[in-house]
Amino acid sequence: MTDTSFILWLQQFSNGFLDLFFTYITKLGNPEYYMLAIPLFYWCINKKAAFRFTMYFLISIYVNSVVKATTAVPRPSGDEVRILYKESTLGTSSFPSGHTQGTASFWGYMAYYIKNKAFTALAVVIIILVGLSRMYLGLHFPIDILGGLSFALVILWLFNQFYDDLVKKMKTLSFQTGILLSIILPLFLLLPPSHDKGMLVGFVIGLLVGYQVEGTTLGFQSDATFGKQVVKFVIGVAGFFGLRFILKALFLQIGFSDTAPLAADVIRYSIIGLWASYIAPLVFVKFGLSTVGGGFPRTPAGKAVTR
Structure with missing residues (x-):
């Protein structure tokens, strides 16, 4: 899981331009990006579709966080690879890559529902570049990138299997019951x-x-x-x-x-x-x-x- 051979191969092409390029590319997976994109979608484009996406995205990020805390895989060592942008990794473990999973969740979901070839191509390029940036910067192993991609896709498939049925069941509940469940059930995710x-x-x-x-x-x-x-x-x-x-x-x-x-x-x-x-x-x-x-x-x- 912690093989650094691909990271070292990638970093052999290091130069000032690529350092700057991948430092900015990796920020596409930062939480601040989604904090702006999701409200824009919800308030200004399509409330219902945005709510559906936001629930999927939050579930994906939560699973990533739990797996990270459970596995506690150390990140690449500075003794083995060149590490840039260390401030983005403080206090977190390596597997799976949160930036990669978040990017794949966001752009993968959009491509899945928009179904436009040009947009899908753009989404794939962004996902690949963010994944490469995490390895180029020395912040993740290849298995972390593959893990983030896999979790994003599997959770999207599962989400689409159950979401519509859950919404239908929620609509059969009284308003008070729906509110109560919306407060109580998420609290179990704190465990x-x-x-x-x-x-x-x-x-x-x-x-x-x-x-x-x-x-x-x-x-x-x-x-x-x-x-x-x-x-x-x-x-x-x-x-x-x-x-x-x-x-x-x-x-x-x-x-x-x-x-x-x-x-x-x-x-x-x-x-x-x-x-x-x-x-x-x-x-x-x-x-x-x-x-x-x-x-x-x-x-x-x-x-x-x-x-």
């Missing part, structure tokens, strides 16, 4: 060891709760004029990162992050997820940036408002 599990679980809770509340009481539409889309995105992202910063500072100030860091992360990111899925759309509607009409209908047994 396995994983990196950033509080952030992931909290965001899932906020997203699930907000999506149901928004769909039942509001039903905002993603489409709007270009000018309104720009304003929506600016307001939404400002609120997203503003809450992230303010809540972090607040929880540190009152000592919550020190005494109960996991609970602080869950609550903090639940609020952020709620902003993304409900509060921001509510603001858009109130300011005339979005129209309403695309709700979350349930079967009569669910007793929710049908739009």
Whole structure:
């Protein structure tokens, strides 16, 4: 698993241009990239499709985090290979590559549903380049890259097998039951060891709760004029990162992050997820940036408002 021969072969071509090129390419797998891309998709393009994708993406990243924490495979050693961009790997293990899995999950999902040859080719190139960047920079072994790709594809297949049936079952539940399950069930994901599990679980809770509340009481539409889309995105992202910063500072100030860091992360990111899925759309509607009409209908047994 920890053979460095391919890394050394790749690094024999090292030069200043490739160092800079792969350092920027690898950032396409950074969380900040998806923190901007996913809200843009949700608020401005297609709410339903974006929610589906976000759930798949969060599941994929969670599995990656659990496997990393469970296997605890060391990263390549600086004694064997040249390591660049060390700051991106602090406190994490090697298998599977999170950057590769995240990139494959994002671009692979988009290619799967868009079904355009040119877009698929672009997606494949980006996935390959990010995987190569992780090895060129000395941050991962080849098996880590293959593992990230494999997990992304297998989880996508499994997700597509079960997602529609789960949604149908959720729509048969009462509104109160759906909200309660959306809070309780994700908490069980805190049990396995994983990196950033509080952030992931909290965001899932906020997203699930907000999506149901928004769909039942509001039903905002993603489409709007270009000018309104720009304003929506600016307001939404400002609120997203503003809450992230303010809540972090607040929880540190009152000592919550020190005494109960996991609970602080869950609550903090639940609020952020709620902003993304409900509060921001509510603001858009109130300011005339979005129209309403695309709700979350349930079967009569669910007793929710049908739009």
